[in-house]
Each structure stands twice: as C-alpha cells, then as structure tokens.
Amino acid sequence: MTALPQTASVRARVPVTLHRATGRPAELVTFHGLPDAQEHLACVLPYAPQAVPLVRLHSECLTGDVLGSARCDCGPQLDEALTALADEGGVLLYLRQEGRGIGLYNKLDTYVLQDQDIDTFSANRIIGRGEDERDYRSAAAMLRALGLTRIRLLTNNPDKVAQLRDLGIRVEAVLPTGVHLTDENARYLSAKARTGHTLALLKGASA
Ligand SMILES: Nc1nc2c(ncn2[C@@H]2O[C@H](COP(=O)(O)OP(=O)(O)OP(=O)(O)O)[C@@H](O)[C@H]2O)c(=O)[nH]1
C-alpha cells in the first residue's frame, strides 16, 4: 500500500440547494491540508448513516461541465452523477484536475492537435505532457476527512479504483456510468475505451 495521504481536515461546510441535483439540499465541503494544495471540493448529499455511500470522483472539465461542450462526455457524466446522488445520497468530489491534470490551456492546445486527427492521449504526449497526470491522493484524503473509508464508486476508470484501494479506501462496489455517445464525442470515447476505460461503445447502450 502507498503511504497514506497526510491528514486533511474539513475547513467549512456550506449548505446549498442544487438545481442540478433535482433541487435537493446538499453541503459543499472545503478542506485544510490536502496533499496537492488544490481547491478541491466535496459535495455531500444526505445518505443513510449506516450506508456504504455512493461516491463519484469527477475531474474538472470547464468546457464540458460549465459550457456544455460536446467534444467529451464530462457534462452528461456530471449530470448523471448528481441525479444518482440526489436519488440515494452520497458524495461528489469535484477534483481540480482539468485536462486529466495538464490544465485548461494545455487541453485546448491538444484540441487543436485532435482536429488534425490525433487522438486525445497522443496529443498530450506531443505537447510534452503525460497521457493522464491525475493522482487520487487528495481524493483519498478528502474521503478520510469526511469519515469515509468504505465506498461504492461510480466510474468506468479502473485506475481510479486501483489508486483509491492502494491509498487504503475500501471500494466495495464499482458502478459503471452511462455511455454518453454522440457523433461528436465518438473519437474521444473510443480513445478512452482503448486505454482501459470499461465502455460499451454501442450507440444508445445507455444514455
Ligand atoms: N488532456 C485532455 N483532457 C481531456 C480531454 N477531454 C476531456 N479531458 C479531461 O478528462 C477528464 C475526465 O476524464 P475522462 O477520461 O473523461 O473520464 P475519467 O474521469 O477518467 O473516468 P470516469 O470516472 O469513467 O468518467 C477531465 O479532467 C477533462 O477535462 C482531452 O481531449 N484532452
């Protein structure tokens, strides 16, 4: 097991009503002492005290999450997670890992390359960055600060599961997200499927 993340603690809990979670009351939680010193955010929707809660680790995608860009599946995945969490409660970790960790401007540079028929992972390498620079040490530290060491994780990304387990979080179930396939994001999703994401890329498999 990797060295446990340094101890983080809750800084503030802020009540908020979330329209994107069907108007449910939620709590936004900030932290002290996260390993990478980014302003990651937890969004907690009330869950039963004895439950092993549903958790989604969502990596920031300003273009998809905020602007609704059709180039990727991030916006629909965020909506899907918030809807599921509104149903049964749980926690969304909104991780400031824009562009799989390379940042917004670099991601947009890779979009220029992708428009010349280079896939998303190769495009990262061409600009001198890793294919996926994310790690989940802060996510594990946030979960611990929230008192969560047993979770059910909503993801198609085996690396999230492996890293969290390595960091001492008991991932007791892995629940796939829907496949939000469109003509515009098909190449992006194919590249994800080729690099280990569990995605059944049949149009309309699940929306
Ligand atoms: N570098 C780069 N990052 C991208 C691109 N499209 C989306 N992203 C980023 O990818 C991250 C989301 O990762 P995904 O690979 O879509 O999904 P995941 O988080 O690995 O897996 P799931 O849990 O199954 O959703 C976000 O940080 C997005 O900003 C792209 O073309 N290039």
Ligand SMILES: [Zn+2]
């Ligand atoms: Zn995206």
